[in-house]
Amino acid sequence: TQLLEQSPQFLSIQEGENLTVYCNSSSVFSSLQWYRQEPGEGPVLLVTVVTGGEVKKLKRLTFQFGDARKDSSLHITAAQTGDTGLYLCAGASNFGNEKLTFGTGTRLTIIP
């Protein structure tokens, strides 16, 4: 069974600070996705990383896939209150096959 552990589970920081969320596994994934989920809504895809060592940027968000494709990180620069939400990582064992293994989630709160 593949597992994805996210850390921290909860993170509360001041607006303007930087933060990093981690997603770790002992299993190799062919791709890894990051989602954001708002209360009462489904997850919304932020990014997919496919190649070991790959880095993708989405405005103030930087996503990295580990060299061994077992872990990933999400770094947010100069956090804003609008970044508040639940962030989920999800791994696919076969690329393009969305039988995803979801992580445990990181609930981020940005304090104004």
Add this chain to the structure above:
Amino acid sequence: EPEVTQTPSHQVTQMGQEVILRCVPISNHLYFYWYRQILGQKVEFLVSFYNNEISEKSEIFDDQFSVERPDGSNFTLKIRSTKLEDSAMYFCASKRTGGESPLHFGNGTRLTVT
């Protein structure tokens, strides 16, 4: 922007009853999925569906569960005889093609079994 639509948003049913959860995927999408999320737990894969048949299913998706695409637009999940532990948020998702085509989730149906 096109959306995956799920109805109802909340369904309450008694243990042992059958429920059908409905989804309208994005119109030109070809791959369909059901996931569930028990309160406070991780999102879990249930089943994937392509070309009018199940591609893959998880251990959760036992004989009590079935999926159907009865027409060109709807994609349904049926639970034949609900149990208390089936209470969860059920998410439908779809994607246009295989590969790096993004997966789009609906807003879910909250199923409460009493």
